[in-house]
Amino acid sequence: MKIITTEDRLNKEIVLNLVLDLSIMDSMNELNREHMLSAIDHVKKHICDNDGGPFGACITLGDKIISLGRNTVLKDMDPTSHAEINAIHAATKTLNRIDLSNCTIYSTTEPCPMCFSAIHWARISQIVYGTNIDDVKKLGFHELDISNETLKKLGNSPIKISANFEREACEALLQYWQINSGQQTY
Amino acid sequence: MKIITTEDRLNKEIVLNLVLDLSIMDSMNELNREHMLSAIDHVKKHICDNDGGPFGACITLGDKIISLGRNTVLKDMDPTSHAEINAIHAATKTLNRIDLSNCTIYSTTEPCPMCFSAIHWARISQIVYGTNIDDVKKLGFHELDISNETLKKLGNSPIKISANFEREACEALLQYWQINSGQQTY
Numbered sequence: 001m002k003i004i005t006t007e008d009r010l011n012k013e014i015v016l017n018l019v020l021d022l023s024i025m026d027s028m029n030e031l032n033r034e035h036m037l038s039a040i041d042h043v044k045k046h047i048c049d050n051d052g053g054p055f056g057a058c059i060t061l062g063d064k065i066i067s068l069g070r071n072t073v074l075k076d077m078d079p080t081s082h083a084e085i086n087a088i089h090a091a092t093k094t095l096n097r098i099d100l101s102n103c104t105i106y107s108t109t110e111p112c113p114m115c116f117s118a119i120h121w122a123r124i125s126q127i128v129y130g131t132n133i134d135d136v137k138k139l140g141f142h143e144l145d146i147s148n149e150t151l152k153k154l155g156n157s158p159i160k161i162s163a164n165f166e167r168e169a170c171e172a173l174l175q176y177w178q179i180n181s182g183q184q185t186y
Numbered sequence: 187m188k189i190i191t192t193e194d195r196l197n198k199e200i201v202l203n204l205v206l207d208l209s210i211m212d213s214m215n216e217l218n219r220e221h222m223l224s225a226i227d228h229v230k231k232h233i234c235d236n237d238g239g240p241f242g243a244c245i246t247l248g249d250k251i252i253s254l255g256r257n258t259v260l261k262d263m264d265p266t267s268h269a270e271i272n273a274i275h276a277a278t279k280t281l282n283r284i285d286l287s288n289c290t291i292y293s294t295t296e297p298c299p300m301c302f303s304a305i306h307w308a309r310i311s312q313i314v315y316g317t318n319i320d321d322v323k324k325l326g327f328h329e330l331d332i333s334n335e336t337l338k339k340l341g342n343s344p345i346k347i348s349a350n351f352e353r354e355a356c357e358a359l360l361q362y363w364q365i366n367s368g369q370q371t372y
């Protein structure tokens with residue numbers, strides 16, 4: 001019979017912790033995926049209404065969705081009615097505070113500099129996005145083409161950024177808009 | 187008697203045009219001054235209400251004021267209720283369009299990156315501002331410290347920028363806020 005040494009026990013513990021960590025990461029990724037898909041679905045539902053660009057956002061706190069937003073620039077006749085701004089408005093109302101620390105925002109497309117700065121003002125901790133500003137500039141939107149990473153670096157912002165998350169699903173949303181809407185840009 | 191040559195006539199014309207240009211510039215500067223003072227007055231009237239930061243904006247088209255805005259972040263419990271955003275909302279309603287081309291925005295303080303980008307989206311042609319982002323960061327506001335000139339350059343934006351306009355009057359507004367309000371920052 002093999003004698004189990006202290007070293008064996010330590011090694012076993014390390015492996016078990018690693019499996020546990022990977023399992024937690026898996027379930028977190030699955031949750032992140034669900035949040036992004038919620039943002040996509042929220043836009044798709046209204047795509048034929050031509051209310052604005054094909055962009056959605058979802059704000060979460062822990063594993064709970066606090067708000068959903070979609071671009072309604074044309075419907076509201078308001079150049080600031082972007083998905084992220086609408087989601088921030090709804091989240092501050094729901095949580096009854098302007099400080100959204102510890103919240104995460106999922107954006108189907110990389111937030112434009114207006115929205116990145118609004119996210120900074122709201123003290124949201126993390127941005128997770130799919131397609132990037134370049135992708136939608138090509139569709140004809142009057143984008144100020146400055147990446148979130150550049151803004152974070154220049155402004156010395158503590159915001160965490162995760163790019164290219166569920167990129168294929170977010171690209172499919174842009175294609176869905178091209179097929180099913182009047183493709184009105186601004 | 188001195189004979190007036192063609193050259194004399196041309197020189198006289200040049201001088202007359204120069205005097206006329208200077209006179210037009212003088213009256214334009216006076217008008218610009220009035221627009222900035224309107225933005226300052228709009229903030230001062232409400233300074234004791236503690237509705238938000240001591241920042242005002244005025245949007246003009248030609249020599250006509252289209253809208254006034256002031257920061258109401260705390261009153262509205264909305265981190266995006268900056269003076270410029272509020273002024274853009276009001277201007278789009280007044281002009282019944284999202285495109286504010288040929289408009290000028292006067293900001294008592296350099297627009298933050300959120301507002302600069304909103305101004306870009308609204309296609310406002312010119313920004314005229316007094317104090318700068320650094321001045322108000324020192325007061326305790328959670329500014330993303332990126333200048334308008336940097337954003338213009340990086341984003342390749344056509345917006346014209348005039349800095350330090352009526353700077354003393356705009357500095358006096360910040361001091362007025364320090365004396366007469368609860369100095370609540372966010």
